[in-house]
Amino acid sequence: MGAGKTTIGKELSKLLKCSMYDTDVLIELEEGTTIAEIFANKGEEYFRKKETEILQRTEEYEGIITTGGGIISSEVNQQLLKKLGFTIFLQCDPLQMVKRIQNDPTRPLARNKSEREMINLYQSRLPYYKESADMIIDTTNLSIPETLKKLEGCIQELELGNN
Numbered sequence: 001m002g003a004g005k006t007t008i009g010k011e012l013s014k015l016l017k018c019s020m021y022d023t024d025v026l027i028e029l030e031e032g033t034t035i036a037e038i039f040a041n042k043g044e045e046y047f048r049k050k051e052t053e054i055l056q057r058t059e060e061y062e063g064i065i066t067t068g069g070g071i072i073s074s075e076v077n078q079q080l081l082k083k084l085g086f087t088i089f090l091q092c093d094p095l096q097m098v099k100r101i102q103n104d105p106t107r108p109l110a111r112n113k114s115e116r117e118m119i120n121l122y123q124s125r126l127p128y129y130k131e132s133a134d135m136i137i138d139t140t141n142l143s144i145p146e147t148l149k150k151l152e153g154c155i156q157e158l159e160l161g162n163n
């Protein structure tokens with residue numbers, strides 16, 4: 001949460017002139033309500049089921065798919081991500097991510113959590129992010145334009161290597 005997936009995904013899709021889908025947005029559209037409301041009224045388990053359903057359907061989509069930070073927690077989702085395409089992990093120092101999202105009420109799992117709790121959550125997921133990623137981009141201390149530039153450079157390098 002707060003790594004910049006949604007923001008950077010949107011910017012990258014403009015740069016690459018391709019579509020971009022955010023699993024949280026797709027869930028909100030399907031449910032006709034916000035992520036915070038889904039967590040409050042139907043619970044996290046329900047939300048996680050929706051994430052898997054959406055991932056199962058993303059084979060229909062072409063372009064960039066950005067996900068919620070917790071999508072990696074389930075083994076089914078890890079397998080689905082591997083199958084779907086090239087995956088990029090936007091890594092960031094957890095304290096920087098906490099700062100970015102601390103006043104944002106839209107992320108139920110980050111509300112009223114201490115820095116320690118957020119670091120613990122990040123660390124518990126870290127092995128899965130690393131294991132699932134085809135590319136890791138460290139965005140610590142980078143602005144949004146700097147992250148985008150780094151990402152673009154890495155993608156270009158990858159394309160050159162493939163040609």
Ligand SMILES: Nc1ncnc2c1ncn2[C@@H]1O[C@H](COP(=O)(O)OP(=O)(O)O)[C@@H](O)[C@H]1O
Nearest residue numbers: 001002003004005006007008100142143144147
């Ligand atoms: N590299 C960055 N540097 C500074 N702020 C950032 C950066 N990337 C994203 N942000 C900000 O952090 C917040 C969360 O970004 P978001 O794209 O929603 O993250 P995610 O989808 O990974 O949770 C937004 O306010 C965004 O503008």
Ligand SMILES: O=C(O)C1=C[C@@H](OP(=O)(O)O)[C@@H](O)[C@H](O)C1
Nearest residue numbers: 001002024068069070107108109
């Ligand atoms: O890390 C998580 O478990 C979550 C991250 C959120 O997305 P972002 O990573 O885009 O904030 C959203 O899916 C939900 O609030 C749960």
Ligand SMILES: [Mg+2]
Nearest residue numbers: 005006067068
């Ligand atoms: Mg997001």
